[in-house]
Amino acid sequence: MKQAPATVADQAAIAEAAAVLEEGGLVAFPTETVYGLGADAENPAAVARIYEAKGRPHDHPVIVHLAPGADLDYWVTEVPEEARKLVQAFWPGPLTLILKRHPQISDAVSAGQDSVGIRCPSHPVAIALLSAFKGGKGGVAAPSANKFGNVSPTSAQHVRDEFGMDEHDDGALNGDAACSASALGVVLEGGSSEVGIESTIVDMSRLATHGPVLLRPGHISAQQIADVIGMLPAAPDQAAPRASGTLESHYAPRTPVTMLAADALTDALAKLQAKGVKVALISHALNTPAAAHRQLPADPAGYAYGLYAALRDMDQTGCDLILVETPPQDNDWLGVNDRLRRSVFGSAGIIDTLLQK
Numbered sequence: 404m405k406q407a408p409a410t411v412a413d414q415a416a417i418a419e420a421a422a423v424l425e426e427g428g429l430v431a432f433p434t435e436t437v438y439g440l441g442a443d444a445e446n447p448a449a450v451a452r453i454y455e456a457k458g459r460p461h462d463h464p465v466i467v468h469l470a471p472g473a474d475l476d477y478w479v480t481e482v483p484e485e486a487r488k489l490v491q492a493f494w495p496g497p498l499t500l501i502l503k504r505h506p507q508i509s510d511a512v513s514a515g516q517d518s519v520g521i522r523c524p525s526h527p528v529a530i531a532l533l534s535a536f537k538g539g540k541g542g543v544a545a546p547s548a549n550k551f552g553n554v555s556p557t558s559a560q561h562v563r564d565e566f567g568m569d570e571h572d573d574g575a576l577n578g579d580a581a582c583s584a585s586a587l588g589v590v591l592e593g594g595s596s597e598v599g600i601e602s603t604i605v606d607m608s609r610l611a612t613h614g615p616v617l618l619r620p621g622h623i624s625a626q627q628i629a630d631v632i633g634m635l636p637a638a639p640d641q642a643a644p645r646a647s648g649t650l651e652s653h654y655a656p657r658t659p660v661t662m663l664a665a666d667a668l669t670d671a672l673a674k675l676q677a678k679g680v681k682v683a684l685i686s687h688a689l690n691t692p693a694a695a696h697r698q699l700p701a702d703p704a705g706y707a708y709g710l711y712a713a714l715r716d717m718d719q720t721g722c723d724l725i726l727v728e729t730p731p732q733d734n735d736w737l738g739v740n741d742r743l744r745r746s747v748f749g750s751a752g753i754i755d756t757l758l759q760k
């Protein structure tokens with residue numbers, strides 16, 4: 404089973420983080436998927452600070468996080484029956500619904516689109532924060548707490564690494580009144596994110612014309628959604644709204660990443676090592692000596708849980724290349740394969756280049 408977190412933010416830290424949000428500041432907080440970088444969704448200046456801190460282009464919308472039982476009708480104009488069923492079945496949990504944005508909600512969170520992404524996370528620290536913030540009536544806009552294009556953080560330490568903070572930057576954790584002057588003042592501790600990859604995103608905003616659309620695969624599968632609403636979410640078409648996690652290159656470490664099936668990988672590894680190339684290996688079945696190696700569980704949930712920490716750790720080893728043993732290709736592995744495909748983007752031909760050196 405999953406490891407219990409060593410420490411989690413206490414009530415005092417959570418109350419202080421809620422106050423920081425209410426004052427327009429940024430708070431990084433744990434969710435069951437990945438850590439989020441949060442701001443008051445109804446304060447456009449605060450939301451703008453998220454974009455600044457992440458270096459994220461302004462045309463990428465952010466997800467609004469709500470406390471369990473929050474009034475969805477405040478945020479969106481239309482909640483189709485099917486969306487209510489999904490809320491009932493999967494919230495709190497790793498599912499984001501795209502719905503028609505209520506005109507009273509700032510388009511800062513939706514990058515000008517008429518829709519808004521809403522999610523109710525299940526991590527107890529996230530729930531405590533959302534319940535404390537504006538007495539549970541607010542919404543926290545939060546993308547993943549990483550610099551744009553990088554691997555998402557699944558621990559508080561990953562967040563501090565991303566933003567170049569040390570633990571002492573973190574006023575609220577120690578109960579200090581003051582927050583650091585850095586853009587990101589507070590990182591709430593919540594252990595390792597249990598799911599490990601970002602939420603499943605389903606667009607329910609154009610149900611009548613397009614049906615449900617799967618914008619990003621995740622822990623909750625298209626089939627689980629179909630089991631609840633009787634319609635299988637379709638793959639996005641050209642007209643689908645933009646989702647930054649759907650860019651071809653994303654979730655990428657600095658070291659090039661390449662994916663190969665076991666046989667081809669063993670072969671390439673031998674040739675690369677003979678050339679003196681340092682390779683970090685991420686596998687689920689193979690156990691071949693490499694300069695660095697992380698073996699992940701051969702089940703999709705266990706693999707997803709360890710994937711981003713593995714990419715980050717292998718990125719730190721100083722290796723020339725990260726080789727990933729191609730995971731199984733069946734539907735249960737869709738979320739994992741989607742993230743891996745984006746992390747290898749742009750590294751085509753890297754093995755030949757390294758061998759020719």
Ligand code: TXA
Pocket residue numbers: 434436437438439440463464465466499501513516518519520522524545546547548600601602604618644645646647648649
């Ligand atoms: O698991 C998650 O969803 C995490 C945690 C922190 O909740 N958040 C996350 O946020 O992954 P972010 O910003 O890294 O990815 C959210 C994705 C983006 O690809 C964004 O473009 C898309 O959701 N999105 C948000 N609002 C949208 C909208 N109105 N229409 C289409 N896509 C939207």
Ligand code: MG
Pocket residue numbers: 546547555648
């Ligand atoms: Mg992200």
